[in-house]
Amino acid sequence: MVAPPVEHLRESVRGAVTTPADPGYEQARKVYNAVHDKHPAVVVSAADAGDVIETVGFAREHGLTLAVRGGSHSVAGHGTCDGGVVLDLGRMRGIRVDPQTRTARAQGGCTWGDFNHATHAFGLATTGGVVSTTGIGGLTTGGGMGYLARRCGLACDNLISADVVTADGSFHVCTEDREADLLWGLRGGGGNFGVVTSFEYRLHPVADILGGPTFYPLDGDVIRRYRRLIEDSADELGALLVVGLGPPVPFLPERWHGRPLCGVIVCWTGPEDQDDRVRAMLAELGPVLGQYVGRIPYPVINTLFDELVPPGLFHYWKATLSEDLPDGAIDVHVEFGATTPSIQSVTTVFPIDGACGRVGPADTAFSYRGARFSTALSPTMTTREGIDAQRQWVRDYHAALEPYSAEGGYVNFMDGDDQGKVRANYLDNYVRLRELKRRYDPDNLFRLNHNIAP
Numbered sequence: 219m220v221a222p223p224v225e226h227l228r229e230s231v232r233g234a235v236t237t238p239a240d241p242g243y244e245q246a247r248k249v250y251n252a253v254h255d256k257h258p259a260v261v262v263s264a265a266d267a268g269d270v271i272e273t274v275g276f277a278r279e280h281g282l283t284l285a286v287r288g289g290s291h292s293v294a295g296h297g298t299c300d301g302g303v304v305l306d307l308g309r310m311r312g313i314r315v316d317p318q319t320r321t322a323r324a325q326g327g328c329t330w331g332d333f334n335h336a337t338h339a340f341g342l343a344t345t346g347g348v349v350s351t352t353g354i355g356g357l358t359t360g361g362g363m364g365y366l367a368r369r370c371g372l373a374c375d376n377l378i379s380a381d382v383v384t385a386d387g388s389f390h391v392c393t394e395d396r397e398a399d400l401l402w403g404l405r406g407g408g409g410n411f412g413v414v415t416s417f418e419y420r421l422h423p424v425a426d427i428l429g430g431p432t433f434y435p436l437d438g439d440v441i442r443r444y445r446r447l448i449e450d451s452a453d454e455l456g457a458l459l460v461v462g463l464g465p466p467v468p469f470l471p472e473r474w475h476g477r478p479l480c481g482v483i484v485c486w487t488g489p490e491d492q493d494d495r496v497r498a499m500l501a502e503l504g505p506v507l508g509q510y511v512g513r514i515p516y517p518v519i520n521t522l523f524d525e526l527v528p529p530g531l532f533h534y535w536k537a538t539l540s541e542d543l544p545d546g547a548i549d550v551h552v553e554f555g556a557t558t559p560s561i562q563s564v565t566t567v568f569p570i571d572g573a574c575g576r577v578g579p580a581d582t583a584f585s586y587r588g589a590r591f592s593t594a595l596s597p598t599m600t601t602r603e604g605i606d607a608q609r610q611w612v613r614d615y616h617a618a619l620e621p622y623s624a625e626g627g628y629v630n631f632m633d634g635d636d637q638g639k640v641r642a643n644y645l646d647n648y649v650r651l652r653e654l655k656r657r658y659d660p661d662n663l664f665r666l667n668h669n670i671a672p
């Protein structure tokens with residue numbers, strides 16, 4: 219590998235420039251998913267939009283591969299590369315909340331933990347990821363699902379403006395009135411169009427919530443009742459279905475630790491005087507094996523998985539989108555749930571009906587507005603050998619769900635070998651996305667993503 223000339227870059231950026239010869243390189247090159255053990259030629263930890271412009275120009279001028287990294291959670295490993303440039307936004311984490319207009323502007327390297335903490339101080343929130351260390355950048359540009367999705371829409375539906383550095387190094391402020399096409403593409407089209415240095419979101423009144431997990435035996439009837447719960451309940455009820463092995467937590471009897479079960483993680487943002495009704499609905503889903511549900515600040519519900527999935531584990535994911543959760547699919551979850559390979563391997567079903575479905579399929583780049591459930595099949599292991607042994611398990615699981623799933627899926631739950639699905643992921647929006655790509659990135663500088671080739 220010939221080292222690119224970084225001297226000028228070192229002088230022109232305010233953040234850090236780290237090459238293999240520099241101390242800190244081992245840490246700087248690491249990404250969340252340990253499967254991707256890559257060696258970039260240089261990692262630029264940008265301090266501001268100026269550094270982003272400089273780094274994009276450097277990669278373009280030297281013909282180097284460019285990987286953009288926000289929270290580093292890309293399962294497909296899009297936040298790193300061999301021999302190229304990594305643009306790490308991880309130190310750009312400022313947030314400004316305007317409680318009057320109920321909006322927040324957050325820099326491109328923020329995590330959802332940063333964001334929720336900042337907005338909670340004002341009793342406000344928007345849809346974000348269910349793990350606090352996930353980045354707002356990758357999650358929002360891919361779509362963005364979380365506990366508030368039924369009530370508030372996807373994260374990208376709440377994106378009202380963005381500052382973007384495109385491939386030619388130019389800086390764009392895009393809003394509904396100004397470069398609206400670019401904003402449209404950022405709402406689900408992934409990192410294809412440029413580097414977002416700051417995102418502006420619409421916020422919603424959400425302060426303390428009724429939230430937490432309830433575990434049940436892994437039984438098709440429990441999942442059928444969960445399906446009914448989603449059909450019948452108000453959009454203020456966020457409720458993820460999880461299928462996996464019992465975690466070693468004190469509120470679950472020890473005999474269930476490591477045994478297959480299912481669970482519902484509830485996040486009720488409706489009136490507090492209806493908490494008991496929500497608790498009663500949870501009790502009706504099936505025999506409760508363990509429960510930890512109470513009034514908590516909204517940011518806390520998004521930390522429940524944090525300890526289970528720290529950085530450095532080995533992931534390989536598959537995704538499905540479906541209009542329904544038919545009995546056939548439920549049988550598949552019960553069958554494969556019984557052979558879940560590790561406690562960290564949680565299959566998660568996100569309900570995305572309600573507000574997500576009230577946005578038109580062409581209104582944002584995220585096109586599957588008829589889908590009501592989005593599933594992440596996510597075997598996660600502590601060793602490389604472990605994940606290699608589970609690839610076939612998740613491929614079989616995914617194949618068994620195929621008859622009940624849409625052709626495309628949600629890019630953020632897909633791995634790198636799902637590139638062939640990109641067109642299907644965007645349905646009729648694909649043509650417009652490709653035109654946008656030709657306009658803003660004709661040479662495909664931003665290609666480490668679920669790539670829309672120009």
Ligand SMILES: Cc1cc2nc3c(=O)[nH]c(=O)nc-3n(C[C@H](O)[C@H](O)[C@H](O)COP(=O)(O)OP(=O)(O)OC[C@H]3O[C@@H](n4cnc5c(N)ncnc54)[C@H](O)[C@@H]3O)c2cc1C
Nearest residue numbers: 288289290291292296297326347348353355356363409414
């Ligand atoms: C533990 C875990 C939990 C998750 N939970 C959820 C969830 O609850 N809901 C959900 O919808 N998804 C979830 N995901 C999937 C998640 O949305 C994707 O992995 C997403 O890519 C993570 O974004 P990031 O910024 O952390 O990733 P990174 O690896 O930093 O970035 C991934 C890609 O996103 C693009 N990108 C990132 N930041 C920017 C930016 N500022 N400007 C332009 N492009 C950018 C780039 O193409 C980049 O390569 C989860 C993933 C993990 C591993």
